[in-house]
Amino acid sequence: MAKAIKSIRRYQALYLMLLPGLAYYAVYRYAPMWGSVIAFKDFNIVDGIWSSPWANPWYKHFAYFYNSPYFGQILANTFLISLYKIVWGMPPGIILAMLIYEVRHARFKKWIQTVSYLPHFLSWVIIYGMVFAFLSETNGIVNRWLKDYIFHTVPFLTSTDWFRTILVGSEIWQSAGWSAIIYLAALAGIDPTLYEAARCDGAGRLRMLWHISLPGIRSVIVLLLILKLGHILDAGFDQIYIMYNVHVYPVSDIIDTWVFRVGLEQLNFSLGAAVGLFKSLIGLLLVVSANRIARRWGEGVW
Amino acid sequence: MKKGMIKTVAAGLMLTSILAGCSSGGAPQPTATKAGDAGAAPKGPVKVSVFVSGPGVPSPDKDPILQELNKALNMDLEFNVASSDYAQQLNVKVAGGTPPDIFEVNKTQLEELSKQGLLLDLGPYIDKMPNVKKTYTPEEMNKGKAGGKQYSLLKRGLQQQNSLWIRKDWLDKLGLQPPKTLDDFKKVLIAFTENDPDGNGKKDTYGLTGVGDFTPIHAFTPVYAAFGLPIPGNYMVENGKVVYSTLDPRTPQAIAYIAELIKLGVVDPELMANKGLKDQQKAFQGMAGVIYRAWGELAKDNYVADYKKINPNAEWVPVGALTGPGGTFSGFYDQGNAWSRIALPKSLEKKPEVLNKVLEYLNYITEPGEGQNLVNYGVKGKHYEIVNGEIKLLPAINEIAYSYQVQLTGRTEGSYLKTKFPNQAKVIDFTANLPVVKVYNGLISNPPGVVVDDKNRFEQEEIVKFMYGKRPLAEYSQFIDTLNKTYQLPLYLQEAEKSLKAAGYIQ
Structure with missing residues (x-):
């Protein structure tokens, strides 16, 4: 204890600088959490958060969600789409980062990097416009080509077989370059002497990739994976809301789109809060357990 | 006791403001404005705030309609338009206890806000708006009602297009x-x-x-x-x-x-x-x-x-x-089609001078009030002129392309559209007169305790399957069974019967 006080006194300037950050979290991140209490209340705008009556029974809004005939489907969709986005979405960023890292021409390298992360700044509305231009069944480039050469069109945007592929594919296109940035930063931090030593021992480029680059960024990969698991129930509301249509609801309706439609229609804030709480709890559980597992391999976040 | 005290304080403030006015030669003092609020009869223009959704109106100094309205009615109009997230912004304003004096509500908001006792029942005030009383048909009045009370006024307009x-x-x-x-x-x-x-x-x-x-x-x-x-x-x-x-x-x-x-x-x-x-x-x-x-x-x-x-x-x-x-x-x-509806907050009851001004304003811009042409076609002589009793638009009309947002009580659709779109007049009449x-x-209204969207989704999804041959039409009766049992369709029908009985469409 005395030691702790002593060390605080010794680094008091640093602790002082920490204060604004702590205050930020207390005010903007922790205090609003009390608002989650409306998940257990029948929230009414006039009465406000505290005076609104308690829901009877307390799990009323959770039950509302659970009893929806679509509960199973939207939960499964949310998990699957998220999982696909993690499984298929992480490797392209890693591979791209390693490819860019291997480029020796500095200006070309910069150019590739810029071009590859630009899509990150496009909104989903624009991306949907582009997807439509390529894949539309009536006038998309791909389908015109298919029609001319194999006399058969594919309903990419209205078929339940294709829709998730399109979702994941467009997500990868948008975010691969952006996620490569963090891996590139990690790659830049690898000790260059390791590469020199490997070269002396006669290792080729692929050998070095496999034995030096990849292990070098392993901790960053695990870190990002754990962070992504925390958001596993956020399957990408903006994207799906813009892209889906009634044909593909069975494979694309996720928790957020459901809450948006139901909540908007009936101004049910308590339902929204209940579902948000449910999502956060699952996310927390996943993050904690993923970290446990990662720690066993000596890579945990904390 | 409390009231008496406020009066004394107000009088005291007024006195100081007068004294201050004397001594400082007319420079506005903060106390002076306070006294103005507390006093019963303000002399300057009355402040009225409006909040609606739409793409937006020009700033007050470039808004000829707003300037004319302020001049004609001796008011200080603050016309706010939200181009996105109108509902959330309105919720924040209402929940924060500072609702606008006039705001737009959709059907759901009308029902929810009136249930929570936030809206003013306009029934007793209709007589103060003779133009509204004259022009609104009983059906149009009905569309503004919730739970049998006149909690909002329809924004008139819309026809079959x-x-x-x-x-x-x-x-x-x-x-x-x-x-x-x-x-x-x-x-x-x-x-x-x-x-x-x-x-x-x-x-x-x-x-x-x-x-x-x-x-x-x-x-x-x-x-x-x-x-x-x-x-x-x-x-x-x-x-x-x-x-x-x-x-x-x-x-x-x-x-x-x-x-x-x-x-x-x-x-x-x-x-x-x-x-x-x-x-x-x-x-x-x-x-x-x-x-x-x-x-x-x-x-x-x-x-x-x-x-x-x-x-x-x-x-x-x-x-x-x-x-x-x-x-x-x-x-x-x-x-029941409604372009939009406007409502006043319940709290306006406590501010009679603002309420009176709001009623005067709404009356003024409703046909046949003088203000109707102003909100429809802008300033006379600048944006339109009257030739042989007919309205003719001038080229400057483009300046007020935003005007549909300031038509709080709407317009008579047919004549308005034909005046604004003379080239399309024939088509407008043709479509309006089609049998429907x-x-x-x-x-x-929706019945309480159901998830309307789940029902709509199921219904639409299955119908699309029938249309596209993904489900045989022979199963239509099974589809209806599910709709009745799982999605509680009978509840909706009961509610519909109740609503339409109240509105007088069925006995």
Whole structure:
């Protein structure tokens, strides 16, 4: 204890600088959490958060969600789409980062990097416009080509077989370059002497990739994976809301789109809060357990 | 005791302000404004705040309508328009205890806010607005009511605007007549798909395009109408009883007909995925020759110029109602249809001078008030003039293209549109006078404790499956069973009966 006080006194300037950050979290991140209490209340705008009556029974809004005939489907969709986005979405960023890292021409390298992360700044509305231009069944480039050469069109945007592929594919296109940035930063931090030593021992480029680059960024990969698991129930509301249509609801309706439609229609804030709480709890559980597992391999976040 | 104290304080403040005014030679003091608020009779213009949704109005110094209103009514109008997230912003303002003096509400907001006791019942104040009393029909008054009380006023306007549109030049090229019956309709769609109407030697056209959403511009609305029906999911009244269109035995017949069209390949395969104006663009690009849309999307000068630029020979013309087994109807129209509604906060009761000004303002801009022309067509002599009793727009009218947002109590639609769009007057009358099936959705509340969207989703999803042959139509009765049992359709029908009885449409 005395030691702790002593060390605080010794680094008091640093602790002082920490204060604004702590205050930020207390005010903007922790205090609003009390608002989650409306998940257990029948929230009414006039009465406000505290005076609104308690829901009877307390799990009323959770039950509302659970009893929806679509509960199973939207939960499964949310998990699957998220999982696909993690499984298929992480490797392209890693591979791209390693490819860019291997480029020796500095200006070309910069150019590739810029071009590859630009899509990150496009909104989903624009991306949907582009997807439509390529894949539309009536006038998309791909389908015109298919029609001319194999006399058969594919309903990419209205078929339940294709829709998730399109979702994941467009997500990868948008975010691969952006996620490569963090891996590139990690790659830049690898000790260059390791590469020199490997070269002396006669290792080729692929050998070095496999034995030096990849292990070098392993901790960053695990870190990002754990962070992504925390958001596993956020399957990408903006994207799906813009892209889906009634044909593909069975494979694309996720928790957020459901809450948006139901909540908007009936101004049910308590339902929204209940579902948000449910999502956060699952996310927390996943993050904690993923970290446990990662720690066993000596890579945990904390 | 408390009141007396406030008065004393107010008087004291006033006295100081007068003294201060004397000593400092008229420079405005903060105490002076405070005294003005507390005093009973303010002399300056009354502050009135309005909050509505829309793309936005110009800033006050560039807003001729606002300036004229302020001059005419001796008020200080603060006109705020939210271009996005209107509902959230309104919630914040209302929850924060500082509601605007006049704001826009949709049906859900009207019901929720009035239930929570936040809206002022306008019933007792209608007499103070003689123009409203005179111009509003009983139906229009009804559309502003919630729970039997006048919690809002309808923004008047809206009339039937949709009709079937067809490429006249394609018809001519193939030697066809505009369709009059459901059978003609099918023939035209087939010919437009198979007979190469654009003459490029490729089979790259479809008969029908449009939007697949279950709204009044649903692409197959004319087909359902020819069967005497609205699209599924609407409430009709037949023989004094509520009829839900999905349950009507004619609906599966209409769906069978649509399924056949889809199977023939004469319909844009992406109908259900078309969003925004995508279908209109496809039509303009010559991918389809028939579309069901409002005249605004096909006949406005800029759109005509758009499609003429792509193909100078293209010519889109409206087609009348199709005759089918259910009679001759072109579409359906919601008797509860409302452009928007405006409401006043309950708290305005405590500020009589603001309330009076608000009522005066609303009365002024309602036909036949002098302000109606101002909010419709701008400043007389600058934006419009009156020639032989008829309103003629001047070129400066473009300055006030935003004016529809300041028409808080709306307008008389037909004459307004024809004045604003003289080139389209014929089409406007044509579509407004088409025979339509009446529906009543806008007057019906949702029953409590149900998830409306789950029902809508199931209903629409299954109907689309029937249309696209992914589920055999023989299972239609099973579909209705599920709708009744799992999605509690009887509750909706009970509620509909209750609402329509209250509104006087059934006994």
